[in-house]
Amino acid sequence: MESKDSHNQPDGGSHHESHGTSHYIKIWAILTVLLGLSICGPMVGIRWLTLVTAFGIAIVKALMVAREFMHLKIEKRIVSYVLLSMLILVSIFFFGVAPDVMKGEGQQWVKKYDEAAAEAAEEAASEHGEGGEAAAVATNAEPTSDSVAEPAPAAQASGRSKFSKPWVATPELVANGKQVFQVNCQTCHGPEGKGNGPASTALNPKPRNFTAATGWKQGRKPSQIFHTISTGLGGMPSFASLSTDDRWSVVHYVRTLGPHAGEKDTVADLKKIGIDPSKDNGGGSADQVIPIDLAIDRLALESAQGDSPKKAKK
Amino acid sequence: MSFQRPMATERSATGISTCKLGVYWVIGSEIVIFGGLLAAYVMFRLAHGSWAHESAHTNVVAGGTNTLVLLTSSLFAVLAHQAAERKDTESAFKFLWCTIGGALTFLLIKSFEWGGEIHHGLTIHKSLFWAFYYTAAGIHAAHVICGAIIMAIIAADVKKHKDLQRVEAIGLYWHFVDIVWIFLFPLLYIAK
Numbered sequence: 001m002e003s004k005d006s007h008n009q010p011d012g013g014s015h016h017e018s019h020g021t022s023h024y025i026k027i028w029a030i031l032t033v034l035l036g037l038s039i040c041g042p043m044v045g046i047r048w049l050t051l052v053t054a055f056g057i058a059i060v061k062a063l064m065v066a067r068e069f070m071h072l073k074i075e076k077r078i079v080s081y082v083l084l085s086m087l088i089l090v091s092i093f094f095f096g097v098a099p100d101v102m103k104g105e106g107q108q109w110v111k112k113y114d115e116a117a118a119e120a121a122e123e124a125a126s127e128h129g130e131g132g133e134a135a136a137v138a139t140n141a142e143p144t145s146d147s148v149a150e151p152a153p154a155a156q157a158s159g160r161s162k163f164s165k166p167w168v169a170t171p172e173l174v175a176n177g178k179q180v181f182q183v184n185c186q187t188c189h190g191p192e193g194k195g196n197g198p199a200s201t202a203l204n205p206k207p208r209n210f211t212a213a214t215g216w217k218q219g220r221k222p223s224q225i226f227h228t229i230s231t232g233l234g235g236m237p238s239f240a241s242l243s244t245d246d247r248w249s250v251v252h253y254v255r256t257l258g259p260h261a262g263e264k265d266t267v268a269d270l271k272k273i274g275i276d277p278s279k280d281n282g283g284g285s286a287d288q289v290i291p292i293d294l295a296i297d298r299l300a301l302e303s304a305q306g307d308s309p310k311k312a313k314k
Numbered sequence: 315m316s317f318q319r320p321m322a323t324e325r326s327a328t329g330i331s332t333c334k335l336g337v338y339w340v341i342g343s344e345i346v347i348f349g350g351l352l353a354a355y356v357m358f359r360l361a362h363g364s365w366a367h368e369s370a371h372t373n374v375v376a377g378g379t380n381t382l383v384l385l386t387s388s389l390f391a392v393l394a395h396q397a398a399e400r401k402d403t404e405s406a407f408k409f410l411w412c413t414i415g416g417a418l419t420f421l422l423i424k425s426f427e428w429g430g431e432i433h434h435g436l437t438i439h440k441s442l443f444w445a446f447y448y449t450a451a452g453i454h455a456a457h458v459i460c461g462a463i464i465m466a467i468i469a470a471d472v473k474k475h476k477d478l479q480r481v482e483a484i485g486l487y488w489h490f491v492d493i494v495w496i497f498l499f500p501l502l503y504i505a506k
Contacts, residue, residue, distance in 0.1 A: 028389040054500035069392045090349030101357045
């Protein structure tokens with residue numbers, strides 16, 4: 001055990017002081033001042049200054065506590081080395097995993113937590129109160145969530161589409177479709193829609209190759225592709241949990257992947273899936289159909305949000 | 315009074331007393347526990363700018379006050395160690411209980427802080443930010459609670475002039491708890 005008497009430090013100054021009460025109080029005072037600086041730093045508003053004051057000061061404070069209060073500066077070096085090696089392990093973890101967190105997709109995975117959708121949920125929340133946050137939580141929590149814009153279906157149920165006449169292709173829809181495709185469809189259909197995604201190795205028959213003109217069991221017209229997405233087909237599940245806007249977006253994106261522009265919808269085709277093309281929102285009802293269990297979930301979520309955000313479903 | 319010589323002060327293969335070495339092993343594993351959790355938090359925070367909306371709601375006053383409380387309690391812990399070294403068990407006992415007082419103050423402020431936040435719907439389920447917030451600060455608070463309990467037991471022994479070397483040991487643990495909070499504070503409260 002260290003004792004005052006064993007320290008004949010050649011560094012000059014008062015040797016008793018280095019162990020004395022006033023020394024510790026001095027260190028405490030410095031720590032308090034540093035704490036004050038780290039709180040005031042962000043108020044200046046300059047981002048790098050905030051980072052320096054907040055985290056730089058934190059590091060300085062931690063080192064001070066370690067050296068002066070824990071006496072690491074007079075402890076055997078091996079202790080410091082052991083602690084340092086623990087920190088190195090943590091850094092290995094951080095630098096090993098962080099690059100993946102920053103990416104949108106990898107060789108065997110796709111990022112399901114969509115930043116853009118979360119931001120959109122934030123906007124909705126600030127309009128509708130804190131209930132919207134619960135919807136964003138639902139998006140994060142569901143491991144097999146196949147919706148990138150969970151709040152949107154609630155809007156869809158009342159017929160409000162972001163796009164006017166989404167059954168007509170526009171560059172905006174195609175761009176949105178590409179995003180939705182990458183999160184929801186690429187795993188099976190592959191990044192270029194050739195039916196060779198990572199999950200397709202386990203599937204028989206293989207997913208549709210969108211670059212080919214043949215093999216489309218239910219046709220290549222927009223309404224037919226929309227129908228396939230909404231109801232599923234064979235090994236493909238229904239993606240009716242995606243908003244109708246997202247489904248139409250994917251329809252139009254998928255059609256750009258191959259020679260499909262010639263296949264167009266007639267009014268009869270659209271009416272078959274419940275769309276009245278003379279109206280901007282297609283007339284509302286039939287194309288807003290979602291599976292019953294999903295509808296029940298939505299109703300439960302909405303009524304929970306009505307009571308209090310805390311009681312929203314997990 | 316044991317009839318075997320206590321191992322903690324007498325035996326040492328490394329030149330550091332076994333008691334202290336044990337505490338440092340604990341601290342070493344805690345570094346990767348908290349370090350891992352906070353590293354994961356930093357990664358996610360950097361990748362999701364939307365968290366700034368959430369983190370704006372943490373209470374800097376409560377967090378800052380708690381940082382000051384813990385710093386002060388660390389001061390008392392080192393003063394307790396100093397007193398134990400000169401075999402002044404009265405002062406050591408008093409300073410240990412001042413440290414425990416700091417712990418209790420910390421927990422009191424935290425319970426008001428969390429009570430207020432939960433009342434406003436900012437629960438652990440609200441979003442990933444809040445999940446990290448409550449998990450990190452919660453695991454830290456659990457360490458504060460356990461440390462305070464152990465400290466009280468050691469203080470009782472110290473009063474009976476028993477096992478004074480443990481004052482330093484629990485002090486080391488306490489300083490580590492303080493250091494974790496020193497990093498938690500900017501990560502959860504200042505980074506907005």
